[in-house]
């Protein structure tokens with residue numbers, strides 16, 4: 001049976017289809033529970049939430065599904081540039097961005113914003129929730145945390161963007177790895193080399209990792225229909241993870257404008273840029289990034305997005321959507337599905353048909 005893999009066994013799910021987690025306001029309990037209740041693995045990105053908020057989200061999830069689900073956290077980078085960003089760097093940032101803020105009658109933020117969120121607090125809340133699955137990006141989760149999670153029966157997933165990262169993760173207690181290709185929407189979760197130097201395609205990365213490692217591998221990046229999903233499953237992926245296709249459905253937390261763009265021909269052109277958050281991330285091609293990429297310095301994540309937030313708000317009020325970040329993957333097929341259920345069912349039908357064809361061939 002095409003849908004029985006080592007990964008589906010470990011995750012205790014019927015179909016090897018994962019709704020990728022989204023940070024910020026893009027995840028929703030409705031999206032997670034719809035996917036999990038249909039037999040896939042629904043996910044919720046917790047990167048921007050506090051301990052208390054995580055406990056609330058967890059309790060809402062438990063009311064919405066009794067099926068396995070995944071909670072996602074970002075591991076702090078070992079040598080995070082944010083720790084080296086000092087007052088003089090901030091002054092240089094202000095000088096660069098001042099004319100851009102003034103153009104729309106805004107004054108530049110007077111003080112450097114603080115980052116109140118703390119990974120240990122987030123992790124502690126996740127541990128209290130005893131979720132069936134936890135996924136990490138941007139690095140190797142601390143061994144102690146993995147041990148604690150495993151005591152509760154939690155399955156651990158972590159993401160690699162290069163074979164070197166996969167080899168490192170292979171030597172840890174992580175149960176399942178994600179091969180995240182450069183096509184993927186949102187942030188490029190590299191943690192060993194610079195993200196801009198870790199840009200292998202999903203297919204190439206998956207091939208490399210499968211040839212070298214035994215842990216179950218999830219393919220992620222640029223998957224938007226059953227045909228591509230089947231291609232990776234046939235290659236040996238234990239499951240496929242889709243982000244952008246689920247982001248475009250009614251159930252996700254994305255704005256209506258964002259969803260309409262994902263379902264339009266604007267989504268054909270995407271680009272990787274650091275300009276919006278300070279870390280490399282894939283968005284629909286936009287004029288702010290094109291105009292600024294070559295010329296502007298950027299503050300490290302998460303300062304850049306915090307500092308730009310009044311500017312982005314103003315662009316939104318002015319109706320200058322072409323300057324905003326609309327996160328999206330490089331699509332492998334045109335997105336058409338507006339409901340999570342219809343997307344999920346069509347994936348299953350398309351894959352089932354291809355699997356049957358192969359069996360009959």
Ligand SMILES: Cc1cc2nc3c(=O)[nH]c(=O)nc-3n(C[C@H](O)[C@H](O)[C@H](O)COP(=O)(O)O)c2cc1C
Pocket residue numbers: 019020021022023024026045046047072135136137180183184185186187220221222223241242243244245247327328329330
């Ligand atoms: C808006 C957005 C936010 C994302 N946030 C996260 C996140 O917080 N954690 C994570 O592990 N992956 C995150 N991702 C990656 C997705 O979970 C998924 O792996 C990726 O979107 C797959 O590629 P695709 O978009 O081409 O389908 C995000 C993706 C998008 C589009």
